[in-house]
Amino acid sequence: MVGQLIAVILLAPLVAVVGCVVFRRPRVAELLNLAAAIVVFTAVLRLLPLALGGPFTYWRSYLIVDPLGAWVLLSVASVYLLASIYAIGYMRHAGEERRRYRFYALFAGFALTTLAGPLMNSIGVYWIAIELTTLVSTFLVCFELSRESIEAAWKYIVVVSGGISLALLGIILYYWSGSLVLGPTYDLTWQTLREVAPRTNPTIALMAFLLVLVGFGTKVGLAPMHTWLPDAHSEGPTPVSAMLSGALLNTAMIGIARFIQVSDAAGLGALPRVVVVAIGAFSLFVAALFIARQTGVKRLMAYSSVEHMGVMALGFGFGGPLGVAGALYHMLNHSLNKSLMFFGAGNVMQVFNTKRIGRIRYVNAVVPVTGLLWIAGAVAITGAPPFGLFLSEVTILRAGLLGPNEWAVYVMLILLIVIFVGFLNHFRAMYFGANPRADTPVPHLPPRRHISLWCLLPMWLALIPLLALGLWWPSTLTHYFAVIAEQLSTTTLTASLAGGAP
């Protein structure tokens, strides 16, 4: 059953890619892509409870299904579904009828590589999957072929390829350190690495971990390796921005989570976790600075992704059942919320025909429904109750207080407050004008416009679960996260207890 579901999850986008290329009709392509997204989403929902029995391996153990991977698949599949619905409305409005089938072929291909990443058991193949996501999404980022989007695509591919080659070096070092114990030829899977880790040389293990952290950290967008992220996320078409932020970053994040576990097993002490926590806190810091003085709508959302990836890194870095649960809950909530934010930004940008925050005024009057959903999302993404991100951030804060890195909790709290103020200040300006007290005349507003249902529906579909997850943390999820946390904690190895489990 699990094997069949995996086959469905991987084949559905593949069929969509082939179909788009064969038929070359925009209407057919958008329907194929949407159908693939729906199939993938339902399959992932079925997979989720079954994965609890895992880890299962398939296809000569190149594929692995474990609860952690299934959870990431859930957030990827949700964003893929939402973005596919949104893409129909957005791309129809954008025109370019002739090239549109290519967009959907690339989009489904991007979804395929993103879905494949968390399923890879061999670490080398996981690296390749992550590299492939970059290659496919580069062409989505520069799909509009404007000067800025090509600049963004160039920076994206150069920075990420360079960064991720460091991760390859780290993987080779891991393989080398393992080969001194296991003999020259073996399959480097997550499990093998975990098992061999206690017997490897700690110096090499530490160096390999740092390289891997920097490498995959580049892909996750952790500061100071985040430089590609705001460009790529802001210049691509909006559905692509949502996929990049909500889906792609998570698939690289679980690599880091799994490598943290390996260094716990290797008995490296507290240092690896301190580095992860420090990078996470620094990401929050950088994001806070750039959010406060941002001028572009989508760049604002992109820096908010840097922030939330930092929060997740803090969660995984703090570790323990609470830290892991908080980070995973945060992952799903962020995926939903960031999609909502990008969709809102896309609608507003279409109506106002600008990317600059300064030119957007009285959103509520021009596009009432989008405006309402968007500001609810803005409140949610800054971590205010009653939305999901509030619960996950509080959980991560609690996890931090239990561990040895208490300083990071206070840093995180202060920076979250700064981001809250900075982020919502931009929304105040966009909704009520730059200076509401002065009697400035209302600037020329674009006429009230009808936003198509395709562009509104995914916003509702993102906001409702986000609100539900904020009001009610299902107890099945608690159990699910506990299983993942246990699998990530290597309880058989006492070394992990020193590494940061509370």
Place this chain on the structure above:
Amino acid sequence: MLAAHLPPLVASLFSLLAITSLLLAFVMLGSRWLLEYLIAFGAESWLIAILSAAVGYYGGYPELYVIAVLTALFRGLVLPYLILRIVRRLNVDRELHERLAPTSSLVVGAMLVLFAFVVSSHLGQSLGVAGTVAVLALTVMLSMKLVGFLMLTVRGEAISQILALLVLENGIFLGSQILVPGMPLLIELVILFDLLVVVACFGILVRFLVSHAGTSSVRELRRLRG
């Protein structure tokens, strides 16, 4: 581990190949002409192919012959040819936008090699393999990595950046042949294939760059900031 128990002659053959590859990376660092980069890169790839074959022969890994042939073919012929086509189409034959003169970058590169040597001899000592080919392989791997990043930072021409990325990967390839010759074949094959895709992507991207941004210099790409 293979590298620790080699007869002296074989060890010196490996060292010779590794060091020559590193020297070729310096040729790329010290030159302004794109064609020279390309030739140096091709030669470096051929040396790595010979190294693969030698490791396969002396270490008893017949599958490395396949890797050697594919490396020579892909990295030694196909990739340079693809890049040559891009160079011809772009009509640029030299680096115009370097941030650091080639001579100064040679000095910086030498310092980076020293740093790589310190790091790898430290690692070698902790493993008890100090003074063997393993340390040298590690040094060359890290230095080519650092030299590649140096090229990425100081060079402004799009082609130079592609080649710098390829040097990064060449370093990993070279080091992995000596350090982990037994790494499963599949991984190496896919990584080779992956590189072809990377270069194909870059080719298309450079074309976009020229036709829509009107330049092949990456220094001109500075609209997005903040």
